[in-house]
Amino acid sequence: MTYCVGLLLDAGMVLLSDTRTNAGVDNISVFGKTFVEQVPGERVMALLTAGNLAVTQAVWNRLQEGVTLGGQRQTLASVPTMFRAAQLVGEAVRQVFDADGPALRAQGISFDVSIMLGGQIAGSAPRLFLVYAAGNFIEATADTPFLQIGEHKYGKPILDRVLTPATPLADGVTLALISMDSTLRSNLTVGLPIDLTVIRRDALQVGLRRRIGEDDPYFAFLRQRWSESLREAYQALPRPDWLG
Amino acid sequence: MTYCVGLLLDAGMVLLSDTRTNAGVDNISVFGKTFVEQVPGERVMALLTAGNLAVTQAVWNRLQEGVTLGGQRQTLASVPTMFRAAQLVGEAVRQVFDADGPALRAQGISFDVSIMLGGQIAGSAPRLFLVYAAGNFIEATADTPFLQIGEHKYGKPILDRVLTPATPLADGVTLALISMDSTLRSNLTVGLPIDLTVIRRDALQVGLRRRIGEDDPYFAFLRQRWSESLREAYQALPRPDWLG
Numbered sequence: 421m422t423y424c425v426g427l428l429l430d431a432g433m434v435l436l437s438d439t440r441t442n443a444g445v446d447n448i449s450v451f452g453k454t455f456v457e458q459v460p461g462e463r464v465m466a467l468l469t470a471g472n473l474a475v476t477q478a479v480w481n482r483l484q485e486g487v488t489l490g491g492q493r494q495t496l497a498s499v500p501t502m503f504r505a506a507q508l509v510g511e512a513v514r515q516v517f518d519a520d521g522p523a524l525r526a527q528g529i530s531f532d533v534s535i536m537l538g539g540q541i542a543g544s545a546p547r548l549f550l551v552y553a554a555g556n557f558i559e560a561t562a563d564t565p566f567l568q569i570g571e572h573k574y575g576k577p578i579l580d581r582v583l584t585p586a587t588p589l590a591d592g593v594t595l596a597l598i599s600m601d602s603t604l605r606s607n608l609t610v611g612l613p614i615d616l617t618v619i620r621r622d623a624l625q626v627g628l629r630r631r632i633g634e635d636d637p638y639f640a641f642l643r644q645r646w647s648e649s650l651r652e653a654y655q656a657l658p659r660p661d662w663l664g
Numbered sequence: 665m666t667y668c669v670g671l672l673l674d675a676g677m678v679l680l681s682d683t684r685t686n687a688g689v690d691n692i693s694v695f696g697k698t699f700v701e702q703v704p705g706e707r708v709m710a711l712l713t714a715g716n717l718a719v720t721q722a723v724w725n726r727l728q729e730g731v732t733l734g735g736q737r738q739t740l741a742s743v744p745t746m747f748r749a750a751q752l753v754g755e756a757v758r759q760v761f762d763a764d765g766p767a768l769r770a771q772g773i774s775f776d777v778s779i780m781l782g783g784q785i786a787g788s789a790p791r792l793f794l795v796y797a798a799g800n801f802i803e804a805t806a807d808t809p810f811l812q813i814g815e816h817k818y819g820k821p822i823l824d825r826v827l828t829p830a831t832p833l834a835d836g837v838t839l840a841l842i843s844m845d846s847t848l849r850s851n852l853t854v855g856l857p858i859d860l861t862v863i864r865r866d867a868l869q870v871g872l873r874r875r876i877g878e879d880d881p882y883f884a885f886l887r888q889r890w891s892e893s894l895r896e897a898y899q900a901l902p903r904p905d906w907l908g
Contacts, residue, residue: 574817580850582895590907593903594898598898646901647825650894654842657889657893658838660834660837663837663872
């Protein structure tokens, strides 16, 4: 399993992925699920991937080699818009499905992939997409300025309650880490370390990439403090007076 | 969908279920999912149900009419132990599967049912079980003193962090309501009103049954205050100093 979350804020994007892959519970590995493509000053994009690792790696490899879209061989470094970038990722997913789908089906393995694509190209606004296994996609908007892939439920309530496009970047980082913490605690197939990517609006290059493990002092403190805060908040709630 | 949660505390049991059923998103109804069987002073049991409504109602009807277990016609009012009560519920589930499973399968409908059974019989400790669609079951223990059925993920993190068998009953009620609130907010197929059942240890009868709707002052206050508390707790967290 996987948990990835992407926030599309006025100030930029916060993208966070875990690194756990498992081929059965007795075969657990660490694989990065965040991939960055940038031409500093001109464009910056990050992909976060969930699903079958062979599929997501195949998609990334095809994107690196170039995918034919509208009769032209394109890469994420060449597409003119973020919309085309999302189309390109969708086309790469469809090509992998065409190539590997029948053989996977013959083995009873589902073609399982979802990809978050965030980025900005000079002259346009930052955009954040979620590409499905069918190669179609949706986009985050101001109404719901975040997207999630993988094991999304545990980490969703805090985002629903707090996040708005006006949330500052540093607050977004804290929020994404809390959301990840709730998921890590409840689902063993989502695991440390986690990969944080921050892209500031109009910077047109990655602002920060940070791998966060057990020993990261800020994350360790955050997890402990958040746990204490929840317990304190619950303790401070009034109890029902009708229980007798 | 459904969300039901049951807490097995030293002081007794807190059982909470929603009431929403849906046959498609355009056909939503209110059905109670909590059923009580008691012989005051001798035994008290409550069933909380999730899954196909025709299946769960059929199970309850069979339990009311009596189910043959070990060659003897039994009801929840006649079984000698809570273990036998769980077996009886499991047997009722299996009989419904035998009766309706093939016809459901022919329509492409899965035999979807899970039932929580909590209760106490005079002379024995309170016990809380979760009966699966196969009629087998598990039991809550001191290590994990709660069980959930239905849409369990949103409401699990707070239980994981806070609940112990020593949690007082009133605290358990507050906690179950918070857990339900997180689920209600994130999954529209779980809906108000909700049914709360409290069974005190050794009381051998239901201590409280309360239907809680939009207009319940305590629940309304709790939801608002919990939301504020989470926002305040998140606001009070330090932000990363390495973001620059």
